[in-house]
Amino acid sequence: xxxxxxxxxxxxxxxxxxxxxxxxxxxxxxxxxxxxxxxxxxxxxxxxxxxxxxxxxxxxxxxxxxxxxxxxxxxxxxxxxxxxxxxxxxxxxxxxxxxxxxxxxxxxxxxxxxxxxxxxxxxxxxxxxxxxxxxxxxxxxxxxxxxxxxxxxxxxxxxxxxxxxxxxxxxxxxxxxxxxxxxxxxxxxxxxxxxxxxxxxxxxxxxxxxxxxxxxxxxxxxxxxxxxxxxxxxxxxxxxxxxxxxxxxxxxxxxxxxxxxxxxxxxxxxxxxxxxxxxxxxxxxxxxxxxxxxxxxxxxxxxxxxxxxxxxxxxxxxxxxxxxxxxxxxxxxxxxxxxxxxxxxxxxxxxxxxxxxxxxxxxxxxxxxxxxxxxxxxxxxxxxxxxxxxxxxxxxxxxxxxxxxxxxxxxxxxxxxxxxxxxxxxxxxxxxxxxxxxxxxxxxxxxxxxxxxxxxxxxxxxxxxxxxxxxxxxxxxxxxxxxxxxxxxxxxxxxxxxxxxxxxxxxxxxxxxxxxxxxxxxxxxxxxxxxxxxxxxxxxxxxxxxxxxxxxxxxxxxxxxxxxxxxxxxxxxxxxxxxxxxxxxxxxxxxxxxxxxxxxxxxxxxxxxxxxx
Numbered sequence: 001x002x003x004x005x006x007x008x009x010x011x012x013x014x015x016x017x018x019x020x021x022x023x024x025x026x027x028x029x030x031x032x033x034x035x036x037x038x039x040x041x042x043x044x045x046x047x048x049x050x051x052x053x054x055x056x057x058x059x060x061x062x063x064x065x066x067x068x069x070x071x072x073x074x075x076x077x078x079x080x081x082x083x084x085x086x087x088x089x090x091x092x093x094x095x096x097x098x099x100x101x102x103x104x105x106x107x108x109x110x111x112x113x114x115x116x117x118x119x120x121x122x123x124x125x126x127x128x129x130x131x132x133x134x135x136x137x138x139x140x141x142x143x144x145x146x147x148x149x150x151x152x153x154x155x156x157x158x159x160x161x162x163x164x165x166x167x168x169x170x171x172x173x174x175x176x177x178x179x180x181x182x183x184x185x186x187x188x189x190x191x192x193x194x195x196x197x198x199x200x201x202x203x204x205x206x207x208x209x210x211x212x213x214x215x216x217x218x219x220x221x222x223x224x225x226x227x228x229x230x231x232x233x234x235x236x237x238x239x240x241x242x243x244x245x246x247x248x249x250x251x252x253x254x255x256x257x258x259x260x261x262x263x264x265x266x267x268x269x270x271x272x273x274x275x276x277x278x279x280x281x282x283x284x285x286x287x288x289x290x291x292x293x294x295x296x297x298x299x300x301x302x303x304x305x306x307x308x309x310x311x312x313x314x315x316x317x318x319x320x321x322x323x324x325x326x327x328x329x330x331x332x333x334x335x336x337x338x339x340x341x342x343x344x345x346x347x348x349x350x351x352x353x354x355x356x357x358x359x360x361x362x363x364x365x366x367x368x369x370x371x372x373x374x375x376x377x378x379x380x381x382x383x384x385x386x387x388x389x390x391x392x393x394x395x396x397x398x399x400x401x402x403x404x405x406x407x408x409x410x411x412x413x414x415x416x417x418x419x420x421x422x423x424x425x426x427x428x429x430x431x432x433x434x435x436x437x438x439x440x441x442x443x444x445x446x447x448x449x450x451x452x453x454x455x456x457x458x459x460x461x462x463x464x465x466x467x468x469x470x471x472x473x474x475x476x477x478x479x480x481x482x483x484x485x486x487x488x489x490x491x492x493x494x495x496x497x498x499x500x501x502x503x504x505x506x507x508x509x510x511x512x513x514x515x516x517x518x519x520x521x522x523x524x525x526x527x528x529x530x531x532x533x534x535x536x537x538x539x540x541x542x543x544x545x546x547x548x549x550x551x552x553x554x555x556x557x558x559x560x561x562x563x564x565x566x567x568x569x570x571x572x573x574x575x576x577x578x579x580x581x582x583x584x585x586x587x588x589x590x591x592x593x594x595x596x597x598x599x600x601x602x603x604x605x606x607x608x609x610x611x612x613x
Contacts, residue, residue, distance in 0.1 A: 004048060004064065011067060012048075015041040020071040021081045024093075027065040033093040033291075036082040038075050057292040060093045075328055083304050093291040095298060097269075097305035104140035106131045106201055108153070108194065113187065114160045114179045115194040117144055117153045118490050119463070121392045131201035141460045145175075147200065150234045151193040152177030152185075156487040162187070170487035175457070203312075209235060255316040257351075258299060259358025261366045265290045268366040269302050272358050275314075284365055296323040303343075307333055317343045320355050377420035380523040384466075387512070387520035388503075390492060394466040395419055399527040400452075400479070401470040402432075402444045403535035410435060412448040413535035416464075417527050427534060428452065442478040445469065449482040457486065467493035468527045473504050473511075480506045496528045555599060557592050576600070 015022075020040045024033040024047075037043030044067060072078045086094050104119045111127030119140050120130075131143070147153050154176045156168070162182030170176035171184070179190040192215075199208040216231035257272040269285040285302065293301070300323040307313050313333040322345050333341040346352040381393040388394075397417040404410040416426030430451060432444045449467075456463060469479045476495030483489055495504035501521065502511035514521040569587045570576045576584075577600040585593030 008066065012044055015044055015069060016071060017041050018071050019075045019078045020069055021078050021085060023068040024064045025066040025068060026063050031089045031091045032060060032063055033091050034082055034085045034089065036078040040069050076332055079304065079328060079332060095290060095293060095301040097285055097302050106140055106144050108197055108201060110194060110198060114190060115153060116155050117147050117197065118155045119144060129198050129201060141462065145460050147197045148175035150200065151197040153194060153197050154179065154487060155490060157490040168487050169485055176487060254314040255318060256314055257318045257354050257358050258320060259355060259362045260295055260299060260320055261359065261362040262295055262298060267298060268362045270358050270362040270365060271306065296321050299323055300325055303329060307336065313337050313341050315341060317341065318346055318351055318355050319343060320359055321345060380420050380519040383518065384520040384523050387514060388494065390466065392465065396462065396464045397466045397468060397527050398464040399468040399470065399531035400445065400448060401531035401535040402441045404439045410439065410444055411535060412444060413531050414452055415531045415534050420523055422530055441471065442474050445475045446478040446482045449479045450486065453486050453488055463491060467491055468524060469493065469495040470528050470531055471495050472497040476504050476506060496524050555595055562588055
């Protein structure tokens with residue numbers, strides 16, 4: 001210990017021999033490392049007596065200027081405090097569990113006068129209530145949908161004062177109690193609903209059921225029977241949810257399986273969630289700059305953070321190796337669950353094979369995560385987050401474009417980029433229905449954005465982190481108006497104009513211009529160009545279908561199905577016209593083939609008379 005300042009040596013000598021948490025600080029007061037100990041004095045001293053040689057550990061020891069301790073009554077309390085301090089202070093030399101897909105959390109903004117609920121990917125120390133994370137992600141959307149149905153909590157970002165002239169669509173479809181209109185819902189009534197939503201999201205259904213029952217009786221006694229009926233329906237739904245949860249927990253065979261691949265300062269951890277004997281989801285964590293650790297240390301640190309944010313542990317957890325605090329961690333998780341949780345290290349049989357399978361997946365994920373393409377995509381998302389001041393990396397981007405030709409066959413496209421790469425299964429195309437006559441890209445954009453997100457709300461589909469509108473301020477204003485009517489103003493949306501590649505914001509007067517070399521601009525252009533390509537392709541197909549329809553009008557036996565068949569087979573009207581009779585017969589049969597050939601080659605039809613020269 002001679003290498004550290006004499007004042008720090010004397011301070012360490014006076015540390016208590018009791019359980020607690022210690023914090024290493026730099027000479028500027030920054031927290032470098034947080035640890036827990038059954039004996040604070042022995043554990044802190046061991047840091048300086050351990051053999052040197054690891055450059056990262058040497059860097060930590062060289063920066064330590066002070067130590068701060070917090071005594072606790074038990075090692076278990078020390079574990080909880082350590083986890084909280086790591087989460088809030090994010091020390092440079094602790095292992096931080098950053099989920100590369102950021103499982104969703106449901107955020108209830110009780111710190112606002114009119115609380116709202118929406119899905120986020122990262123918790124913050126802002127006074128809001130965070131529930132989750134949820135696995136699979138669809139559970140977060142279903143839970144948020146239940147909050148809307150049960151309690152009518154809003155999800156818009158509109159600044160409310162109770163003076164809105166009329167409620168939005170969310171009120172009409174019974175997903176919001178309309179606190180924006182004071183005559184419909186007062187602030188006090190809305191705060192009561194928000195408190196009920198808080199109990200629901202935190203799993204305190206017993207308290208919630210008692211509260212709702214009491215309110216239902218009060219409403220019935222006051223002869224407000226419509227409100228009493230709504231509360232009665234909410235109680236029924238809560239009872240059904242509780243019954244389902246009991247059945248799921250009684251079914252057994254629920255366990256989480258951890259697998260790890262560690263290589264120097266980089267690693268990947270994967271967790272398979274097994275329920276009723278089936279893998280229902282997988283969670284992945286990538287580490288690129290780990291502090292000094294080994295496999296056991298990383299598993300221990302990851303498990304504490306994995307189950308800390310409100311995630312309920314299963315009865316059994318399988319891990320690839322033993323670690324020092326296994327019994328203590330099992331005790332803490334058992335208390336969280338309300339029944340025994342067993343942390344096991346399988347050595348043989350099917351459970352060991354499953355641990356090895358998860359480990360192989362972690363190795364594969366490690367190779368994929370640290371390839372050049374993966375690093376570039378991550379860099380583009382991070383750059384876009386900073387450029388647009390987004391709360392998190394835009395993992396899911398949805399881009400819209402309108403395509404028309406002189407106002408005819410107006411169509412639209414919506415494409416999805418997930419982690420910077422196209423997701424064709426998420427693409428959608430639309431034929432504009434409400435715009436007639438002269439082309440109107442603004443009205444068309446409003447229609448397609450309304451249709452897309454009205455359906456997303458009704459079906460509980462995943463909502464994007466960023467919406468990109470192909471166009472300038474006018475198109476963006478139309479999209480923003482549609483989102484406002486749907487109560488989705490919290491979704492980040494921008495416009496990208498082609499000519500100068502200017503980025504327009506709904507709440508800024510001046511557009512943003514990024515250099516052509518900017519990774520953020522490149523990602524936006526990729527989304528916009530993909531939407532344009534998909535829209536043009538659909539527009540071309542629509543024109544071909546319309547042209548073919550007019551050309552085949554009046555031929556008996558040629559309806560929509562056979563028109564589509566001909567278009568797929570020959571590609572265009574020109575292809576149909578150029579086909580010989582045998583090819584047409586092979587497509588639609590000899591009789592129709594002959595009629596089609598006669599339509600496009602009348603001079604070759606012997607039944608048609610005329611001047612043949």
